[in-house]
Amino acid sequence: MSxxxxxxxxxxFDALREMVWRAWTDPELLSSxxxxxxxxxxxxxxxxxxxxxxxxxxxDNSDRRxxxxxxxxxxxxxxxxxxxxxxxxxxxANPMMPDxxxxxxxxxxxxxxxAKTKVRLTWEPFEATDAEIAxxxxxxxxxxxxxxxxxxxxDEMFVELQAVNT
Numbered sequence: 691m692s693x694x695x696x697x698x699x700x701x702x703f704d705a706l707r708e709m710v711w712r713a714w715t716d717p718e719l720l721s722s723x724x725x726x727x728x729x730x731x732x733x734x735x736x737x738x739x740x741x742x743x744x745x746x747x748x749x750d751n752s753d754r755r756x757x758x759x760x761x762x763x764x765x766x767x768x769x770x771x772x773x774x775x776x777x778x779x780x781x782x783a784n785p786m787m788p789d790x791x792x793x794x795x796x797x798x799x800x801x802x803x804x805a806k807t808k809v810r811l812t813w814e815p816f817e818a819t820d821a822e823i824a825x826x827x828x829x830x831x832x833x834x835x836x837x838x839x840x841x842x843x844x845d846e847m848f849v850e851l852q853a854v855n856t
Contacts, residue, residue, distance in 0.1 A: 694815055694823060695814070695815070695823060695827035695830055696830075697813040697814070697830050697833050699833075699834060699837050699838075702806050702807070702808045702809075703806060704806055704845070705805075705806070705848040705852065706805060706807065707800050707802045708765055709851060711764065713844055713848070715734075715736055715768070717731040721744070722843065723841075723844045728748065729744055729747075730744065731744050732744060732745060736762055738759055738760060738761060738762060739759065742756070742770065743755075743756055743757075743779055744757075753785070754776065754777065754779065755773065756773045756774075756775040757771065757772050757773070767798065767799050768798040769795070769798075771816060772793070772794040772796045772813075773794070781793065787825060787829075789825035790825050790829075791816065791822040791823070791825070791826050792818070792822065793817060794813050795814045796812070797810075797811070797812040799812075
């Protein structure tokens with residue numbers, strides 16, 4: 691455990707771990723819940739060192755994100771470095787929050803709970819400046835809204851997927 695500020699979000703889904711894993715790793719499913727905006731997955735190479743490139747679009751705006759997978763343990767754990775990027779997928783400062791950490795360590799763990807799955811999402815600044823750490827710490831209390839809205843969509847998606855599979 692580090693001394694860096696950390697964002698934790700635990701959530702239990704009414705879905706088997708394999709289905710929850712698929713929601714995090716199938717680009718088609720991921721793009722349907724990942725953001726409130728239209729999400730386009732440009733690349734998704736699910737392996738250590740592999741790249742995930744996605745773009746969120748709304749009105750005339752676009753926000754690109756680059757992830758570099760660090761660890762992939764099927765049905766159990768995903769670890770990646772998460773960054774804002776320019777149109778050539780170079781890491782840049784977040785255009786809406788210049789002091790936001792350029793890289794965030796993201797850890798997603800899935801815990802089998804019978805017919806349910808507990809997901810723990812952890813975000814932590816990675817190799818961040820003091821200003822980036824302070825910005826992240828100041829935003830921790832307000833981060834759940836975006837993730838929770840995606841999780842609500844994920845809940846609905848699981849109901850639909852389970853109906854198709856029965």
